[in-house]
Amino acid sequence: MSRAFTREVDDAPPPPILERAISSARNLVTPNGARQIEQAMETLDRQIEASGDSEALAALRRELRYWHARHARMEIVEPPEAPTIVTFGTHVTIKRGGEPKHLHIVGEDEADPAVGTIAWTSPLARALEGARPGDVVEFQAGGREEEILVLSVKGASQ
Structure with missing residues (x-):
């Protein structure tokens, strides 16, 4: 078949995976939330090391970028001991x-x-x-x- 009848799109690599949306709000977290973010990053690091599939790697790296961004912006807020009003951590x-x-x-x-x-x-x-x-x-x-x-x-x- 002549090259004139193929589409360039057929030869193009797949489009990149879109980044996960990151909230514009402050990243307030409880101490437990901070641990969850750190555990997610550790788990993703292990999965990336073990994966050989390029599509899976792209998705895992996207997730890791998300959690690194959330970790960089996190503000750990200790829950109040004896609150009288509803607020973060209550x-x-x-x-x-x-x-x-x-x-x-x-x-x-x-x-x-x-x-x-x-x-x-x-x-x-x-x-x-x-x-x-x-x-x-x-x-x-x-x-x-x-x-x-x-x-x-x-x-x-x-």
Whole structure:
């Protein structure tokens, strides 16, 4: 077949993997969050050393660049011992939709709403910021306004 009938795109290398988006917010982390970032970097270093697949290596290196950037910008915040208001690092119990929910306000990378940890930058954490036990907080969710009752606020050692 003549070279005139091939497309240059067929010979082109695959496009580079896009970098992971990095939040523009401060990278506040709990001491546990700092350990998680360091463990992620160590795990990725080991995986890179063991991998021989160039596509897998590109993805692993992208992940490692992300975690290095997060590590470089992390600000470790010790959770308050006996907080009186909702703030970063606190454990808060709220009543939302009739059900009590226990939340821990943490850094973006350590948040996992399925287990009750929410990022300090999340809309719910922002709405709760500064609230005291007994306060009712107005919260916009899904196009409607909800009232959330703050039941308790606890620190790391409570």
